[in-house]
Amino acid sequence: MKIVLYTDLDGTLLDLSNYSYEAALPALTTLKRRKIPIVFCTAKTLAENEYYREELGIRDPFIVENGGAIFIPQGYFSFDFDYTKEMKHYCVIEFGARYEELRAALNAIRAETGFKIKGFGDMTPEEVAKDANLSIEKARLAKDKIYNESFIFDEPAEKEKILFEKIHEKGFSLTHGGRYYNIHGRNADKGKAVKVLTELFRREYGAEAVKTIGIGDSRNDIPMLEAVDQPAVVRRKDGTWLELPLKNLYKARGEGPEGWVEVVNKFILTNLKFKK
Ligand SMILES: [Mg+2]
Incomplete structure (x- = not known):
């Protein structure tokens, strides 16, 4: 099984008020050691994504500006695929408006x-x-x-x-x-980008092997959560969770990055079976 983790940043991996990811660091290290792709799927810009990739030592593809584009490091996949343009050392698949x-x-x-x-x-x-x-x-x-x-x-x-x-x-x-x-x-949302990128992971690792997990906290995450095998939400600052009618939605008790760790432990690091 090849697990691919899609994660929102603000309010999910990063604390909403101080942008700290401290609580998630041990789990991040374990995920990297196990070669689980950690795909940022965020409203943040290319420049911000690069900042956090550098900070956290993550080399996987990422989705910027709420699904505006997917950035895939050159050579990340072993096959050729269609993309819109090359930029820096990425192949970029664009969906967003100008x-x-x-x-x-x-x-x-x-x-x-x-x-x-x-x-x-x-x-x-x-x-x-x-x-x-x-x-x-x-x-x-x-x-x-x-x-x-x-x-x-x-x-x-x-x-x-x-x-x-x-x-x-x-x-x-x-x-x-x-x-x-x-x-x-109109053609750009987190879900569309997740679907396109998941197809590439399936080509690389086999359609049956790939299982996707998505973690988010607010409305812009809904299309991403609908597009993954195992959706999960973390608790928000006001104590509530994003409400959406997905049968297998997991609601983490922890807030922000603490909830993120809970989801990673439950669905990735303890080898629990997927229910879907
Ligand atoms: Mg968020």
Whole structure:
């Protein structure tokens, strides 16, 4: 059996308020030793993914900006496959829209509705740093977007429906992660990217051999959780779990990275059988 682990970062592998992964380090080391692919599947940018890959010593493919693109290190798979372009030392499979188009759509919606919308592109690195509780260096990485735009929607909850409609009208999609709203291409979500990448893992290791696990915490993770064999959610800061009607959904008691460790122990490190 070849287990592939898809994991969200913010609020899941990383603590939502201080971005710490301390609690997960021993389990990460064991996964790497056992050669279990750890695939980041996150709203974060290419630059942020590279930062955490470097920090954690992870060399597996990763999915950026809520499914905007898959980055696969060259030579990772033993066969040739279709991809959109080469960038640095990656083969990139793109699904997302262009950043400039997304910015234009948000500007148009702001003009049409008067909604208080503030995108990362409207903010200085200092402002992003303050709002997201990041260092200025990390805020620069977070602003370096290619396929989606994150924004603050400073309006009452009932206005969210209008925002959804407006974004759909413009031909794009909306997701809501832990802290920010995201506008992105209609064809791009975490689930689509997970399916495409899982196919590549199946070609490499055999269709029957590959079992996928997904760990997340919020709404932008739903397509990823629906696309894996074993979905799991970690507890959020407010004590709740993401609700979704998946029969075999596992709810970890632990919050953020502690819940992440619980899922990894239960489904990977203790060799429990998959129920699906
Ligand atoms: Mg999250």
